Amino acid sequence: MRSPLLLPLLGLLLCALPVHAQDLHNSQFYLNPLHLNPGATGVFDGEWRVSGLYRSQWRSVPVGYRTYAAAADWKALQRGKSLFSAGLLLQNDEAGDAQLAWSQGGISVAAAHALSKTSMLSLGFGFSGLQRKADIGNLRFKNQWTNDGFDPLAPSREPFGASSGLSASLSAGLVWHYQDNETRHRLTAGLGAFHLNRPVVSLGGADRAKTPLRTALFAQGAYELREQADLIGFMLVQTAKSAKEIVIGAGMRQILTTGLANHSAAQLTFAARWGDALIPALQFERNNWTLGLSYDWNISRFDEATDGRGGIEIAVIWRVVPVPVTKTVKCCPVF
Numbered sequence: 007m008r009s010p011l012l013l014p015l016l017g018l019l020l021c022a023l024p025v026h027a028q029d030l031h032n033s034q035f036y037l038n039p040l041h042l043n044p045g046a047t048g049v050f051d052g053e054w055r056v057s058g059l060y061r062s063q064w065r066s067v068p069v070g071y072r073t074y075a076a077a078a079d080w081k082a083l084q085r086g087k088s089l090f091s092a093g094l095l096l097q098n099d100e101a102g103d104a105q106l107a108w109s110q111g112g113i114s115v116a117a118a119h120a121l122s123k124t125s126m127l128s129l130g131f132g133f134s135g136l137q138r139k140a141d142i143g144n145l146r147f148k149n150q151w152t153n154d155g156f157d158p159l160a161p162s163r164e165p166f167g168a169s170s171g172l173s174a175s176l177s178a179g180l181v182w183h184y185q186d187n188e189t190r191h192r193l194t195a196g197l198g199a200f201h202l203n204r205p206v207v208s209l210g211g212a213d214r215a216k217t218p219l220r221t222a223l224f225a226q227g228a229y230e231l232r233e234q235a236d237l238i239g240f241m242l243v244q245t246a247k248s249a250k251e252i253v254i255g256a257g258m259r260q261i262l263t264t265g266l267a268n269h270s271a272a273q274l275t276f277a278a279r280w281g282d283a284l285i286p287a288l289q290f291e292r293n294n295w296t297l298g299l300s301y302d303w304n305i306s307r308f309d310e311a312t313d314g315r316g317g318i319e320i321a322v323i324w325r326v327v328p329v330p331v332t333k334t335v336k337c338c339p340v341f
Contacts, residue, residue, distance in 0.1 A: 030099045031244065031251055032059060032075070033061075033279070033287065033302055033319050034059070034298045034300050035242050036224075037057065037059065037321040038059050038075055040077045040079065040093050041075065041077075041095065042179075042196070042242070043180075043196040043198030044093070044114035044130035044131055044177050044178065045116050045128045045179035045198065046116075046128070046181050046196060047079045047091045047115065047130050048092075048116050049091075049181055051327060052325035052328075053326050054078070054080045054325065054326035055077075055078065055080070055323065056077070056078045056323070056325075057075075057076070057323040057324075058075065058077075058321070059073070059076075059322075060072075060074055060075075060319070060321075061317055061318070062317055062319075063317030071100070071317070072100055073097070076096045076097075077095045078093065078094050079091055079092065081341070084341060087119055087120040088117065088119050088120075089119075089126075090115070091116045091117075091118070092113065092116075093114040093115075093116075094114075095111070095112055096110070097111075106138075108137075108138055110175075111135055112132055113132065113134070115132075116129065116181075117130075120340055123187060124185055124340060125340065126183050126340045126341070127180070127181070128181040128196075129178075129180055130181070131176075131177065132176070132179075132200075133177075134174070134175050135172065135173070136205060137172050174203070174205060175200065175205050176201075176202040177199060177200040178199055179198030179199065179222075180196060182194070182195050183340065185340050191227075191230055192227055192228050193226075194225065194226055196224055196225075197222070197223050199220070199222075200219070200221075200222070201219055201220055202219065204216040205217050218246045218247035220244065220245070221244065222242065223242070224241065225241050226238075226239070227240070228259065235259070235261070236258070237258065237259075238256060240253075240254075240255050241254045241255070251279065251282075252279070252280040254277060254278055254280070255276060255285065255287075256275060256276070257287075258273070267293060269293055270290075270291060271290075271291040272289070272291075273289035273290075274287075274288055279302070281305075282304070283302040283303055283304050284305060285300055287299065287301075294324055294327055295323070297321070298323075299321075300318070300319045301318050302317045302318075302319075303316055304316040
């Protein structure tokens, strides 16, 4: 069976644009959707979804990064062709001797409406608290070195205004989702915008710059090639001021076992973060659980310091999926 989804899915693999730098990011961004779009809240198969992600990058150099993320979202209320969902996202990214950290914790709400029996549109909004902090006590300065050696109690004479700063951030996003009723063809695409209010998260002093607007355009889909195999495609374009991140990838998903309590599948993909890294990823599904593992092989000019070693990323998702009830469904099977 041919589908109108095939051309858009293959089109994901043909996009290529320059990339410069990026802030907090995930290689398996498709397993951390609330970071990309508050409209993705509730857009999944099931009633509840809980996820966790850990990333360790550039441990071979002194400025290694560690990223943690945890999220939960659920479908709170359905009325006819409309669905209302809520979510929670916690993230933290830290690096260096001072453990310079960027933390975020917030909530999201989304309203989805079924456009047909195979597609839906979801509009979401988010509110989060942002914190930038550093452990100044872990740093060493030349003024703390005396004739007797290093004195950690000696004043550094450095103009630090504060060790942390707090602010609030607003976000919004739109997501479109297509799911064929007769096959496993599916496609999800969305555009999200973050820091709409341009918050200032400062450590004091002269650093009063506004947080730049971050936009995230993503798409991911699957095309059923045969009874137990799917073609997978995905892409992401993130921008924040002059920084840009572009990830394009594709692969195969193989269904291993089927059954109400015996579903399992394995997925192997290969992606490229344009100008930065090559990313092989392995994903395994077992009933309501999904486990993802990826590794960044650095190909940027920073390769002179990393010798190709980038970062490992581990993601876990658990969903609550109710047992289907045998009855005639009159509308909204996409929910």
